[in-house]
Amino acid sequence: MRLAVAFVAGAVFAIGLGLSGMTNPERILGFLDVAGRWDPSLAFVMLGAIGVHLVPARWAARAPRPLLGGDFDRPVKTATDSTLVAGSVLFGIGWGAIGYCPGPAIVDLVAPSSSLVVFVVAMLAGSAGYRYVHRPAAHTGAAPASAG
């Protein structure tokens, strides 16, 4: 049941990305290019997503358990530190250069160009590289929350 729910959530996510225009990197770059022929329409993606998710997220913050049992995966890191900003800036440079963030890149794999394949392989390598370097810390439980 949990797997079926996750599968459906993934499918709905991909349909949302495709419908919204997020799967077209040219639209992304048009949204980011505020000094050029700026296309602000993709701001509505964020508006729609947060509009729907805001109240359920507030509920989840107070509820003892998810509806299907188990625990809530609550973010353990709370510090607004230089690691957060540095990582976000690096991500932003890559995103602004090509117009792909992780979700649309994976979704677009069903109609791949050779450059998309290169991008996704590099993205996975970058993710794996970070996770590999930080693996010992990640396995020691709550300690990394205050690190960095």
Place this chain on the structure above:
Amino acid sequence: MIGGASAALAGGALIGLSATILLVSIGRVAGISSIVGGLMEGRRDGLGWRVAFVAGLLAGAVLVAWMIPGSIVPRPATLSPVGVAIAGLLVGFGTQLGSGCTSGHGVCGLSRLSKRSLVAVLSFMSAAALTTFVLRHVLGGAS
């Protein structure tokens, strides 16, 4: 262009619905970079739902590519292969270092009114806009 803003709003609402399904029913956060990062780590706990979610992403992608022609088609990049690889490394490494991407910080974090996610979103949006500006208007000749 067919309904740019309204399609964006409707698509965004579906993304919010997806995040809600995942959080309310099984307590997991719909952050794509965290889901993918967890898979790359190869840990057995939490493997099942992550694999199921990514399988759902690909199934949904096939469906939407068929329902909305032109939504998902092969697109050549405007960068050289080396540039594409560097962009991929930056997106992969940066999202792990910063603990999230457009979905994790942008949708889930902002919905949770997380100050940390707000800082992340402002950081990656401004870095992305600046990069696009430099590549298009300083280095490139695009209008």
